[in-house]
Amino acid sequence: MLDAMRRGAQTPVAKLLFGLLCVSFAIWGVADVFQGWGRGFVAKVGHTEISAEEFRRSYQNELDRISRQSNQRLSAEQGHAFGLDRQVLAQMIAGAAIEAHADQLGLAISDKTLAEGIQADPNFQTDGKFNRQGFEGLLQQIGMSEQGFLNLRRKDELRGAIVSALIKGQTVPKPLLDEIHAYNQEKRVLEWVKIDPAAVTVAEPDEATLKKRYEDDKAKYMTPEYRKVQVLMLTPDDLKKSITITDDEIAKAYEADKDSFNTPEQRRVQQIAFKDRATAETALKALRDGTKSLADVAKETGAKDTDVDLGLITKKSLIDPKVADVAFSLEKDKYSDVIDGRFATVVVRVTQIEPGTTKTLADVKEQVRDKLANDKVHGNLQSKRDDVEDARLAGKTLKEVADQLQLTYKEIPATDVTGLGPDGKPVLETADIRKITARAFAPDTGDDSAIDLTNDGYAWVNVLSTDAPKQKAYDEVKDAVKQDYMSSEHHRLLDELAKKLTDKVNAGEPIASIEAEAKGKVEKTEPITRKTIPPSISQSMVAQAFALAKGKAGHGPSSDNTTEIVFRVAEVTPAAALTLTETDELTRRLEDELANQSLTEYTEALKKRFGASVNQAELKSAVGVTQE
CATH class of the missing domain: 3.10.50 (Chitinase A; domain 3)
Structure with a gap:
């Protein structure tokens, strides 16, 4: 049975799914198992322990990986601030839980099987044969003994075999595929009217109204702490x-880095390469007497525009010194003589000159x-x-x-x-x-x-x-109270008007009939899915629209929250039948999600069965964190 599991674990699908297991562990967290115990181990699942050294090595590997991706060195403290230490520990606890289960089931991988697997690994082969010297070089590079590497390899293969056995037989039911496709690809067209904020008017509040508003919301009108x-x-x-910086120090620094203060001359250079000098001479004559343009000659040589125009460049940017000397001595818009360059025979022309600047020490x-x-x-x-x-x-x-x-x-x-x-x-x-x-x-x-x-x-x-915060007197905040009252009343009246207009449309009136009262024009969306958010329409309104029947209306706040929008579901288009490509893509995504969910449930159940705990003090010590 274990041999079969091992073979399954070597497939690309199994390796991918085991990678997904690690990704899911990275976001679960392990807060529910934090308890203190012992020393020398950062975590424990049943009798399987995760040593501080194992954790430090895995954590450092993760820091190195992130650093390479971001092209910026990430310190242990920065990693802790981002929660990487907890992610790494979550992965290791999940792996330890699987190890504990394997031990309970009596599963193991023999030394012989392990050695054969390493010898057959392409990563350790040269010309199809196991490279012992290369293998030992790798161990030396990562600072690990052969026995330590074998132990890690044994754990990885055993975990991979169990994970593969767990998820290999899972399939996505066809009805689930159809339901999700129908949900995601259903399309609707909405007709909508944006109510003009000026469609409602708020009456000026009297003193009693403002004082009541102040008393009802007193906590809002406090001084800060x-x-x-x-x-x-x-x-x-x-x-x-x-x-103190001496003039002598300044002069030496200037001389050492003088060029960095100067701006070199730049020229826009055009260059055409020829197969031999005779062809170049003939072309140059035609260019100078005007019988042919540069584009004509370039086309005859098979050159593209990008080959001819070298752009606005400095003299140092031209690889060939002979071409550079000529190009940077030419008058603007003049053709050079034929140049027998280092790489080709060429003719150049300069169409733009940007003079350089030289800054003195005084500058x-x-x-x-x-x-x-x-x-x-x-x-x-x-x-x-x-x-x-x-x-x-x-x-x-x-x-x-x-x-x-x-x-x-x-x-x-x-x-x-x-x-x-x-x-x-x-x-x-x-x-x-x-x-x-x-x-x-x-x-x-x-x-x-x-x-x-x-x-x-x-x-x-x-x-x-x-x-401590203090209550502001009414007279001190009267203007703010009035502004808050006017704003909230305005939104309340807009909401009431939107409800009223929505009821009219739902009662059978055409949506165009509410234009005058809303002081807005009816607009229409393109066909949208649940994930499409058109301009001006909020996500909550789209969700509401897909819950309504065709012809029904609803309303909601505009995307900028300044007014209300009344809408009607004008058209409903069911999803088209799944194509083969869509079926394959959706199946792969759902298989990944199903595998991830199964692995999550599996490892969480193992943690509860065997008991998982984390030594916070030892973890902080391993990470190098002295205080939260």
């Missing part, structure tokens, strides 16, 4: 103040100074941060640290969570104001660690006091 905070900032600009002196200062600053930021932390550990206040190290410090009398003061203006002129106020309003106000700023700097926050 304000906090008095101290902010210490370590920024590159702070460190620049203490950095870029401040730019060079700033770059040198930035380089020095970024090399000192971490050291200065350590100085801040040492001073704080010594018991110094943020103000004392700022004075000692000459850093930016500000005491903010009152800020809300968005970084605005009571006057409605930002309390700090920085792009990171939300980061800073988020720390000030965090549930754990004892967190005094540094905040990373977008300019590579740091900030520290200390909360001095808190002012």
Whole structure:
């Protein structure tokens, strides 16, 4: 039985479905099994344990994979912030559950079978034969012993065999295919009228109405919570103040990188290549006397427009030095003599010239100074941060640290969570104001660690006091109360009008009859499916339209939520019969979903049967996270 399962597991379909298993595990999460126990293992399913080393290796592999895809190095802490550690652990717990089941069933793969499988693996073969040296080189590259690799391979093959046995016989029922196709491909045409917001008028409210509105919704008219905070900032600009850049340093830096400040001359070059010099001379004569155009000659040589026009380029961009020298010495719109180039015999013409610019040291002196200062600053930021932390550990206040190290410090009398003061203006002129106020309003106000700023700097926050939200007096917010009342009444009246007009259409009146009252014109959609969202019509209205019978009407808010739309289901077109291509595509998708669902249910049942638990402390240690 196991041999049959092994053979099934080697098929492309089984490998794909096992990959889907991993994808589904990545989104399940494992919050329901978090319990503390033991040391040395991050998780356990029955008697099957996942060691910290196994987890670290798998987590690092996932970080490496994501880093390669994004072309950006992802750290362990960033991976933790994105939840990758939990995804990896979820996959490993699912795999451990399958291992536990295999053990319970008495299933195993012998060393001989395992070795034969590795020797037959094309990844370890050269010219159709097992390459022992290449195999050992791979193990050395990934830092794994042969026995360790065999253990991992054994687990993978056993899991794959069980998964294959579970899903191999599953098929998608034909009625299910037909129902889903009919649901997805049914089409409808809607007639609709957008009610002009001016079709309803809100009467001016009296004082009693406004006061009642204020009393009914008092909680809306409160001052925000304000906090008095101290902010210490370590920024590159702070460190620049203490950095001296000499004129000698500036001159050396300019000379070392002089070309980067200059803009080279650019020319739009056209070039035609010829098979020999005689042909080129004949063509050049025809070009110069005007009997042939460049396009005519290019066509005769079989060249395309893209072959002739080299674009606006610099001299360095031309590979052939002889052609480059001629092209960048020609007058505009003149043809060159025949050039015996390195790669071909050519004639060139220049149709556009963009002069280059050369900047002297005096022109870029401040730019060079700033770059040198930035380089020095970024090399000192971490050291200065350590100085801040040492001073704080010594018991110094943020103000004392700022004075000692000459850093930016500000005491903010009152800020809300968005970084605005009571006057409605930002309390700090920085792009990171939300980061800073988020720390000030965090549930754990004892967190005094540094905040990373977008300019590579740091900030520290200390909360001095808190002012709880206060009720605003009616007179203070009267205008806001009136605005809220007028807006809500306007929407209420629009909704009432939409209901009234919908009832008229449902009573048999043509939808065109409501145009005058709605102050809008009837429009018509193209045939749409449930997944089609036409402009102006919201998704909720489309869902409503597919629940109504032909000829029936409904209404809903416009996509911009400024008014109501009344619509009628004008046409209903059932889905056409499934084509072979549609059948194959839908079957594949449903097979994947069915397999994924089955595997989810299977592994969740195994976790409950054998018991799954996670050691949070060991997991944090393995990830390298010291605090959430």
